[in-house]
Amino acid sequence: MKLRKEYRAERVFTPVSLYVHRRVNAGVARELSQTDPPMPPKEMGKGWPVWILEHQGRELRFASPEEMAHVAEVLGQKVLPRPWQVTDGLGQANSHWLSRLHTSWRPWKVREKVVAVLRAGV
Known part of the structure; x- marks a missing residue:
């Protein structure tokens, strides 16, 4: 299990x-120009950061350290919560990242192991 940081030309x-x-401004979900907490800024000469965790040929991608901390918190529970329990009233439990997590x-x-790697990477 390996966590690496890469850079992309696009956010x-x-x-x-x-x-x-969470969006502070109105608009399309992909236009997260103002969020709380803020998305990481573009690093000059490198691009937008992305963290990738690999395991058995599968990858989990994270756009920020806050995302890694959130996933570590959820996956660190001995009994995984149901997706509808972690949607915070947003609904759409079937499209939640936890419901789409590969077996x-x-x-x-x-x-x-995932939690240990993510907490060390944050």
């Missing part, structure tokens, strides 16, 4: 972005 939005970075990430032994 990265992940399935977790909507649940961590290879769900066993407790794997989640323990």
Whole structure:
């Protein structure tokens, strides 16, 4: 299990972005120009940061350290919550990142490692 940081020419939005970075301004979800907490800024000469966690040929992508902390908090629970329990009243539990999480990430032994790596990377 490996966490790496890369840079992209375009801003990265992940399935977790909507649940961590709340829009302050009105508009389309992909136009997160003002959020709370703010999205990481573009790094001069490099681009927009993205963190990628690899495990068994699958990847989880994160657009910010806040997203990694949120996922570590949710996956760190011994009994995984149901997606509707973590939507914070936004509804759309079936489109929540937890409901779309591949089964290879769900066993407790794997989640323990994921949480350790994410907390060390934050």
